[in-house]
Amino acid sequence: MSTAIPLIDRVNSPKPWYKQLWPWLIMSGPFLVVIAASYTGWIAFTRQDAMVVDDYYKQGNAINKDLRRDAAATNLGLTVNASYDAAQGKLHGKLLSFNQPISGKIIILLSHATQPEKDRKLETQLGQSGNFEAVLPALDMGRWEVTVENEQRNWRLTGTWKWPQQRTIDLKADLPPAD
Numbered sequence: 001m002s003t004a005i006p007l008i009d010r011v012n013s014p015k016p017w018y019k020q021l022w023p024w025l026i027m028s029g030p031f032l033v034v035i036a037a038s039y040t041g042w043i044a045f046t047r048q049d050a051m052v053v054d055d056y057y058k059q060g061n062a063i064n065k066d067l068r069r070d071a072a073a074t075n076l077g078l079t080v081n082a083s084y085d086a087a088q089g090k091l092h093g094k095l096l097s098f099n100q101p102i103s104g105k106i107i108i109l110l111s112h113a114t115q116p117e118k119d120r121k122l123e124t125q126l127g128q129s130g131n132f133e134a135v136l137p138a139l140d141m142g143r144w145e146v147t148v149e150n151e152q153r154n155w156r157l158t159g160t161w162k163w164p165q166q167r168t169i170d171l172k173a174d175l176p177p178a179d
Contacts, residue, residue: 093131108134
């Protein structure tokens with residue numbers, strides 16, 4: 001007597017689990033999460049986090065001093081108008097106090113919005129009419145945070161500059177409070 005399995009039973013017999021679609025589809029979710037978590041971990045450990053500071057308390061206290069510097073710029077009525085000449089690699093401008101020139105040495109800080117290694121610090125002497133000129137070679141396109149301050153760091157002007165969309169840098173202190 002033959003023990004042959006009828007054809008109908010061979011067609012309806014279940015396949016092993018690894019030949020089914022659903023177990024693989026269900027397992028693909030957690031597998032993709034493990035891959036994404038590994039990639040995220042790799043990014044976190046191989047990139048420097050430039051936003052973390054060593055002493056956040058001192059940074060917090062410095063904010064109050066910076067606000068006093070902004071108020072000092074307002075009381076002096078300071079304005080800066082500057083333009084960047086990429087061909088010559090120079091930043092030309094004028095610093096005025098209530099439309100009158102001032103003298104002294106100023107520091108211009110150009111901070112790249114996302115890459116701190118591209119930050120620039122320019123020191124220049126103001127001329128008799130408030131004019132200044134600083135060497136600024138090969139400035140990358142992008143958004144720059146601009147800070148202009150005096151050598152003693154008594155006042156500061158801040159603003160945002162998008163090079164090359166904006167050809168000039170125009171910084172003005174807030175209007176002095178009305179009496």
